[in-house]
Amino acid sequence: MTTIKVNGKDYHIDADPDMPLLWVIRDIVGLTGTKYGCGAAQCGACTVHLDGEAARSCVTKLGSVAGRPIVTIEALSANNNHPLQLAWQELNVPQCGYCQSGQLMSAAVLLRENPNPTDQDIDDAMAGNICRCGTYTRIRAAIHKAAQLQREGVKS
């Protein structure tokens, strides 16, 4: 039995400690906003926050996350009003949407650490999140917009 803390709530998980955290989040905890893309930490669709960092849940083992705070897209903000979510809506960033929860979770780490990122900073932070629809230019614009909202005091 492994106890994990997802979005502030404890879950007692009876599963193999080698099970990927992604399986636990989606199939056992039941939060399906986090997506399976490649299963090899190559695409970023499965990104969640682990200890505040943008961890790839598809290669993170259940046994390694006991007691560590995990945040999924469902809890990025209380009311879907994180500056990134507001900017994403305003600029209609998603196309198919499959990769977008991972994109948002990675972008949230960037904005936390760098409130005024340049295009280069965005590339450096986001190059590990792949979008097969090619929404990269809108993602970049939305991160700039979210940075502006954050500076203006919009709080999630």
Next chain:
Amino acid sequence: MKKMIHGKIRNRIAIFLSIVMFMVAVITVSFTSASKNTKTKPPVTKDSVASVKAFMTVYKVLTNTRCMNCHPAGDSPLQGDDSHIHKMNVKRGIDGKGLYALRCSNCHQAQNTPGLHMPPGNPHWQLPPANMKMVFQGRTPRQLALQLLDPKQNGGRTTAQLIDHMANDPLVGWAWHPGDGRTPPPISRAQMAAQVRLWIAKGAFAPDAQAK
């Protein structure tokens, strides 16, 4: 007359005392150096040819992909046996552990993830930090030897700490357990550590500038 006898006796006493003091001094010095010798290791037998030969074996390991991929000339780590730039254009960052959403430990676990092309892992996974990049890629044998011996370029290590790093550091040890699809260095870790010790014991000579 009495004065003359007294003078001679005084001179003889003075000469005698001088001889005694000289002998005491000699004995003291010899004992001091003897005790110093017992505290330190036997004198190093320097041998530039043997030292350089040992280093050239070490150089082959350090410039092997398993070591060099994390000691790149640029600010991105390298990947694979062909040492291509890390996919996703991962960057070193200030502490050598990546940037923003691309921190090393976001993908690299405490152990190798099984399977071809899966992320290798170690609890200490990182590049050298930005303020001391400890580049191996592109260094000639002479450049690398001098760099390894310079505490301002080797992470502040003494030669003893350098040997310890090569022989015992857990992240260095990962190179010999690199997981699926990655070739380990050409000799064992124990063999490499022995060559590092030999290089330093024989005088830590750097190869000449033409050595390849």
